[in-house]
Amino acid sequence: MPLPDRNRRFLLARVPEGMPRESDFLLQEEARPACPANGVLVRSIWISVDPYLRGRISGIRTYIDPIPAGSVMESAAVGQVVESQTPNIQAGDFVTGMWGWQDYGAVDAARVRVLDPAEAPIQTALGLLGGTGMTAYFGLTELCAPKQGETVLVSGAAGAVGSAVGQIAKILGCHVVGTTGTEAKSEYIKSLGFDGALNYRTDLPYRQSLSQLCPNGIDCYFDNVGGELTDAAMQMMNFRGRVAVCGQISQYNDRSLDVGRRPFTEILVKQLRVEGFIVTRWASRFAEGRRQISVWMKEGRLRCEETVYEGLENTPKAFIGLFRGENTGKALVHV
Numbered sequence: 141m142p143l144p145d146r147n148r149r150f151l152l153a154r155v156p157e158g159m160p161r162e163s164d165f166l167l168q169e170e171a172r173p174a175c176p177a178n179g180v181l182v183r184s185i186w187i188s189v190d191p192y193l194r195g196r197i198s199g200i201r202t203y204i205d206p207i208p209a210g211s212v213m214e215s216a217a218v219g220q221v222v223e224s225q226t227p228n229i230q231a232g233d234f235v236t237g238m239w240g241w242q243d244y245g246a247v248d249a250a251r252v253r254v255l256d257p258a259e260a261p262i263q264t265a266l267g268l269l270g271g272t273g274m275t276a277y278f279g280l281t282e283l284c285a286p287k288q289g290e291t292v293l294v295s296g297a298a299g300a301v302g303s304a305v306g307q308i309a310k311i312l313g314c315h316v317v318g319t320t321g322t323e324a325k326s327e328y329i330k331s332l333g334f335d336g337a338l339n340y341r342t343d344l345p346y347r348q349s350l351s352q353l354c355p356n357g358i359d360c361y362f363d364n365v366g367g368e369l370t371d372a373a374m375q376m377m378n379f380r381g382r383v384a385v386c387g388q389i390s391q392y393n394d395r396s397l398d399v400g401r402r403p404f405t406e407i408l409v410k411q412l413r414v415e416g417f418i419v420t421r422w423a424s425r426f427a428e429g430r431r432q433i434s435v436w437m438k439e440g441r442l443r444c445e446e447t448v449y450e451g452l453e454n455t456p457k458a459f460i461g462l463f464r465g466e467n468t469g470k471a472l473v474h475v
C-alpha cells in the first residue's frame with residue numbers, strides 16, 4: 141500500500157490558561173517531509189502524552205525552553221522507519237525518538253533509538269522501558285533509596301510513574317501505600333501488590349487516613365502530585381526520611397500562589413532529605429535502568445496498564461485526560 145503523502149501534525153495554537161482545552165491545539169496538514177541526510181523518516185505508531193508537557197506549553201522556561209505557539213507539539217513517540225539515509229538503521233526498523241504529535245518524524249539518526257520488538261512490545265519504549273520507567277527506577281532507588289521493611293508512600297500511584305514506583309518498592313521489600321483519585325484505581329494498585337491505598341477525593345482528613353495506612357510512619361515519599369496531600373505526608377515522615385519530588389500535577393494548571401503548611405521545621409527536626417529531580421539526570425545510566433526493568437517485566441513482577449486513545453486526532457484529548465484522571469497506567473495514542 142502506498143504511504144500517505146500528507147503529514148498531519150498538531151501545533152500549539154496558544155498558551156493555555158488553566159486546564160488546557162482541545163482548541164489550544166491546531167491540527168494542520170503539510171506534505172510528507174523528506175528523509176534528512178544522516179537520518180530517518182519514521183511513520184508514527186504510538187505517541188506518548190505526559191504531564192510535563194503542561195510546563196512546556198506554559199510560555200515560561202522551566203528546566204527547558206517552552207514550545208512556542210505555532211510550533212509542533214514535541215513528545216516521545218515510537219514508529220517504523222519508512223526511509224533511511226544512515227547505514228545503521230534500515231527501513232522497517234522500529235525506533236523511538238522525540239518527533240512529537242505528528243504522522244511522520246524526519247529525525248537525525250543520533251536522536252532515535254532502535255527497538256527490538258522481540259524483546260518487548262514496542263510501545264513499552266514510552267512506558268516502563270522509556271522515560272516513565274527510568275523516572276520510577278532512578279527517582280526511587282537513587283533519591284529515596286528504600287530499605288527492606290521501610291514504608292514507602294507514592295502519590296499518583298495508579299498512573300504510569302506511580303504504579304511502577306510502588307511495584308519496585310514492593311520488589312525491594314517495602315510496605316507500600318499509594319494515593320489515587322478513584323476506588324477503581326485504588327483496587328487496581330492493590331492488585332499490583334500495594335499494601336494500602338488512599339483515595340484523595342474521599343479519604344479525608346489525609347493525616348488520619350495516612351496514620352491508619354502507615355502505622356509506622358513514612359520513611360520514603362515519592363511525590364507525583366503535591367498540594368495538601370503532600371502537606372499531610374510531610375508531617376508523617378520518620379527521622380532521616382527521604383522525599384523524592386518527581387511531580388506536582390495538582391499545581392500544573394494553577395498559576396495562583398500555592399500556599400500550604402511550611403515543611404521546613406519537619407525537614408529540620410527529622411533531618412529529612414527532600415530532593416527534586418528531572419530524570420535526564422541519569423541519562424547516561426538509562427541502559428542499566430532498562431536492563432533491570434526488563435528483567436522484572438520478564439519475571440512478571442513489574443507491569444503497566446495502558447490507556448489507549450485511537451487516532452492522532454485524539455492526542456489533545458489524551459493529554460487533557462491526564463489532568464482529569466482518565467488514565468490508568470500509561471496514557472498512549474495509537475496513531
Ligand SMILES: NC(=O)c1ccc[n+]([C@@H]2O[C@H](COP(=O)([O-])OP(=O)(O)OC[C@H]3O[C@@H](n4cnc5c(N)ncnc54)[C@H](OP(=O)(O)O)[C@@H]3O)[C@@H](O)[C@H]2O)c1
Nearest residue numbers: 191299300301320321364386387388389390417418419465
Ligand atoms: N521529574 C521527572 O523527571 C518526571 C518524569 C516523568 C513524570 N514526572 C511527573 O510524574 C507525575 C506522573 O506522571 P505520569 O506520566 O506517570 O502521569 P500519570 O500519573 O500516568 O497521569 C497523571 C495522573 O495524575 C493524577 N492527577 C491529575 N490531576 C490531579 C490532581 N489535581 N491531584 C491529584 N492527582 C491528579 C490523575 O490520577 P488520579 O485519578 O489518581 O487523580 C492522572 O491519571 C507527574 O507529576 C509528572 O509531571 C516527572
